[in-house]
Amino acid sequence: MVDEVVLLDLWASMFGMRVRIALAEKGVKYEYMEDDWRNKSDLLLKMNPLHKKVPVLIHNGKPVCESLIIVQYIDEVWKDKSPLLPSDPYQRAQARFWADFVDNKVYGVSRRVWATKGEEQEAAKQEFFEIFKILEGELGDKPYFGGETFGFVDIALVTFYSWFYVYETFGKFSIEAECPTIIAWAKRCMQKESVAKTLPDQKKVLESLLSS
Amino acid sequence: MAEEVKLFRTWSSPVALRVIWALELKGIPYEVILEDLSNKSSLLLQYNPIHKKVPVLVHNGKSIAESLVILEYVEETWKQTPLLPEDPYERAMERFWAKFGDDKVLPSLWNVFNKQGKDQEEAIVPAQENLTYLEELLRGKIFFSGERIGFLDLAFGWLANMVSVFEEVMGATVLDNQKLPSLSAWMKNFMDAPIIKESWPPRDKLITKYQALREARIEKEAPK
Numbered sequence: 001m002v003d004e005v006v007l008l009d010l011w012a013s014m015f016g017m018r019v020r021i022a023l024a025e026k027g028v029k030y031e032y033m034e035d036d037w038r039n040k041s042d043l044l045l046k047m048n049p050l051h052k053k054v055p056v057l058i059h060n061g062k063p064v065c066e067s068l069i070i071v072q073y074i075d076e077v078w079k080d081k082s083p084l085l086p087s088d089p090y091q092r093a094q095a096r097f098w099a100d101f102v103d104n105k106v107y108g109v110s111r112r113v114w115a116t117k118g119e120e121q122e123a124a125k126q127e128f129f130e131i132f133k134i135l136e137g138e139l140g141d142k143p144y145f146g147g148e149t150f151g152f153v154d155i156a157l158v159t160f161y162s163w164f165y166v167y168e169t170f171g172k173f174s175i176e177a178e179c180p181t182i183i184a185w186a187k188r189c190m191q192k193e194s195v196a197k198t199l200p201d202q203k204k205v206l207e208s209l210l211s212s
Numbered sequence: 213m214a215e216e217v218k219l220f221r222t223w224s225s226p227v228a229l230r231v232i233w234a235l236e237l238k239g240i241p242y243e244v245i246l247e248d249l250s251n252k253s254s255l256l257l258q259y260n261p262i263h264k265k266v267p268v269l270v271h272n273g274k275s276i277a278e279s280l281v282i283l284e285y286v287e288e289t290w291k292q293t294p295l296l297p298e299d300p301y302e303r304a305m306e307r308f309w310a311k312f313g314d315d316k317v318l319p320s321l322w323n324v325f326n327k328q329g330k331d332q333e334e335a336i337v338p339a340q341e342n343l344t345y346l347e348e349l350l351r352g353k354i355f356f357s358g359e360r361i362g363f364l365d366l367a368f369g370w371l372a373n374m375v376s377v378f379e380e381v382m383g384a385t386v387l388d389n390q391k392l393p394s395l396s397a398w399m400k401n402f403m404d405a406p407i408i409k410e411s412w413p414p415r416d417k418l419i420t421k422y423q424a425l426r427e428a429r430i431e432k433e434a435p436k
Contacts, residue, residue, distance in 0.1 A: 050312065050345065059301070062301055064301070064304045064308075065308060066307075066308055066311060069304050069307045069308055069311065070304070072303075072304070072307070073300055073301070073303075073304040076300035076303065077300050089285055089288040089289045090271075090274055090276070090285070092284070092285070092288065093276045093281050093282070093284065093285040094276075096278075096281045096284060097276070097277060097278055097281050100278055100281065101262065134262065
């Protein structure tokens with residue numbers, strides 16, 4: 001049977017980008033459907049009735065939701081190529097732990113950096129750097145979070161790179177000045193075709209935010 | 213090499229119980245290290261420097277934190293009595309609902325617990341909506357994972373014990389047995405299941421603890 005793979009997404013969603021990178025790494029052909037966050041499609045509401053959010057991967061008619069769960073699903077279904085998680089259970093646990101950390105910490109604080117002002121924003125900026133310093137510590141001098149090869153944690157985090165210009169513009173700071181290792185790592189990831197073709201231009205993301 | 217498995221837990225932590233259940237169901241010998249979160253041991257801080265919380269599993273000296281991450285590690289390391297289904301889609305579904313439990317169901321119940329009066333009445337609505345999703349998920353099944361206890365039952369296991377503790381402490385009902393018959397039946401089946409039933413912390417101690425916690429929180433919220 002021919003696989004039918006559809007992705008419901010929003011081009012600037014750092015969560016949707018994770019899925020697009022995973023599909024590209026595995027060479028999976030799929031139909032991309034851009035949703036409208038101001039006017040959610042019937043298909044989205046039907047496929048993700050609980051959260052009503054993108055991304056949703058629809059594989060042979062069956063929906064999978066939540067970006068990191070989708071990435072693990074992709075890794076398990078298309079298992080013969082480009083493993084995204086390590087094979088050793090301890091390494092897998094570390095990958096899941098850090099991807100979880102990214103999900104629980106990075107999104108919230110990043111949003112507050114651009115969406116708040118005054119004291120709240122200052123607190124968010126400080127927390128932002130604390131979190132990225134922890135991530136820098138975890139990366140160490142490895143080329144990728146997973147070690148020698150690009151993997152699950154890299155996918156979880158690198159998509160935020162497309163929003164860095166937004167954070168820097170609103171937060172009036174330079175991420176490279178505080179976290180040069182993270183920027184070097186992000187640029188290394190951008191040399192991979194799956195990442196370069198997925199991540200939108202940083203200025204385009206800022207423009208779309210300003211015009212929305 | 214002899215396996216060395218240690219689990220850092222507190223006497224009452226519902227999420228630490230998930231790991232206990234998994235280890236017990238798979239018949240893995242382990243040593244418990246009981247923590248007092250008001251006075252964390254240096255070992256705990258060494259093994260979980262990021263979150264400084266329980267549970268932490270230490271297997272032959274290597275530590276893993278976050279209960280659902282630990283469950284997947286236990287599942288992949290000790291393959292007897294599998295907890296997750298083999299099919300990737302079914303696995304994705306169990307992970308999705310486990311995440312819903314931790315991200316939405318538990319916080320919505322805490323929200324009811326931390327409030328009183330009209331605020332509490334308002335907080336009960338989304339909590340009951342969340343429980344209704346679980347009722348639908350269970351329909352036609354004994355356990356969330358099917359015929360036997362699995363990953364998703366362990367993920368939701370805290371409900372079987374904590375809902376009635378919360379309700380007794382608050383003097384309010386959140387889970388209506390009439391409206392949620394499948395969920396009520398699951399709670400009873402899970403509560404009384406072999407291995408599970410021996411693991412619950414002493415109920416009177418839980419009531420005392422959560423009574424004190426609720427009083428402290430309500431006092432904190434009260435207008436001065």
